[in-house]
Amino acid sequence: xxxxxxxxxxxxxxxxxxxxxxxxxxxxxxxxxxxxxxxxxxxxxxxxxxxxxxxxxxxxxxxxxxxxxxxxxxxxxxxxxxxxxxxxxxxxxxxxxxxxxxxxxxxxxxxxxxxxxxxxxxxxxxxxxxxxxxxxxxxxxxxxxxxxxxxxxxxxxxxxxxxxxxxxxxxxxxxxxxxxxxxxxxxxxxxxxxxxxxxxxxxxxxxxxxxxxxxxxxxxxxxxxxxxxxxxxxxxxxxxxxxxxxxxxxxxxxxxxxxxxxxxxxxxxxxxxxxxxxxxxxxxxxxxxxxxxxxxxxxxxxxxxxxxxxxxxxxxxxxxxxxxxxxxxxxxxxxxxxxxxx
Ligand code: NAP
Numbered sequence: 001x002x003x004x005x006x007x008x009x010x011x012x013x014x015x016x017x018x019x020x021x022x023x024x025x026x027x028x029x030x031x032x033x034x035x036x037x038x039x040x041x042x043x044x045x046x047x048x049x050x051x052x053x054x055x056x057x058x059x060x061x062x063x064x065x066x067x068x069x070x071x072x073x074x075x076x077x078x079x080x081x082x083x084x085x086x087x088x089x090x091x092x093x094x095x096x097x098x099x100x101x102x103x104x105x106x107x108x109x110x111x112x113x114x115x116x117x118x119x120x121x122x123x124x125x126x127x128x129x130x131x132x133x134x135x136x137x138x139x140x141x142x143x144x145x146x147x148x149x150x151x152x153x154x155x156x157x158x159x160x161x162x163x164x165x166x167x168x169x170x171x172x173x174x175x176x177x178x179x180x181x182x183x184x185x186x187x188x189x190x191x192x193x194x195x196x197x198x199x200x201x202x203x204x205x206x207x208x209x210x211x212x213x214x215x216x217x218x219x220x221x222x223x224x225x226x227x228x229x230x231x232x233x234x235x236x237x238x239x240x241x242x243x244x245x246x247x248x249x250x251x252x253x254x255x256x257x258x259x260x261x262x263x264x265x266x267x268x269x270x271x272x273x274x275x276x277x278x279x280x281x282x283x284x285x286x287x288x289x290x291x292x293x294x295x296x297x298x299x300x301x302x303x304x305x306x307x308x309x310x311x312x313x314x315x316x317x318x319x320x321x322x323x324x325x326x327x328x329x330x331x332x333x334x335x336x337x338x339x340x341x342x
Pocket of ligand 1 (some may be wrong): 195199232313
């Protein structure tokens, strides 16, 4: 790699081990002084990704103080917020407070932005001990600094939406974008979404509809979520099953779908997703709790001819698409707003 490419990707901030990209690093240099092509954000709020927050919360038995201590320890020791168990991160919002003279990002001091690159590769320093957070929500009020590289992406926060909503929607904006892209490219008509009443799930349903899919099945965990999802009209059919029980998922979904989108925040949904998908169909694994081996070997073991896609958090235009779906879809707002404690 040429030196400028390495810098653009943030390799100069990797402390350990050498010669990996920041996402794979154990430890980053989170020093707040910016290099010539970097941008510093004064952090206001983190959004821990759902799989990471669930894992932390469960391992601390719901003790908020212990969750807070665990997050502080991870950030202090790694120079970034990357859950060592799930490997996942989240993203953050804040105010641009320094821009290196050679930064190509087009950001200006004072702009309010959301980072659209994962916390797993963002140098982060927290200076307030997270005293404003009770450790019981994915969103974390925080003070500190974060660094963007030349290849990082960020979105200027919209003025018409509350920041917690923008943060929640932008965190999962890769899911509706991936769904829309697969529907458009493959002509999928039937779509099943596992975890359909969650943030990425409801946005994926709305994206599938907007892209032309016509038979939408939303799979949810229990009757309460089923009632909430039915009330929105986002899905044509709402079914209840444990996404980690493959036979239950297959029975609940019924006729296999052209596209299945996995939006749960728990491990073990791979086999149900494959069984729920028609031969020649596609599975998008957006969940960070997905196991590559379980998906690949499970599909092989079922002789399932399905295309399996890793839900890339980045697709061109993904932020605008997700914010637009939120703004114009009352059902999406009805499901997301209660989750961000407005
Ligand atoms: P969310 O809002 O918490 O939604 C997850 C949904 O799955 C919830 O409705 C949850 O129900 C449901 N669920 C959990 N266990 C279930 C089960 N066994 N059976 C059926 N439903 C179940 O989460 P999110 O923010 O949309 O995130 C979803 C996933 O995407 C997470 O794994 C997250 O880490 C991942 N993610 C990926 C990327 C990427 O770039 N690929 C980016 C951000 C997030 P309850 O609420 O009742 O628990």
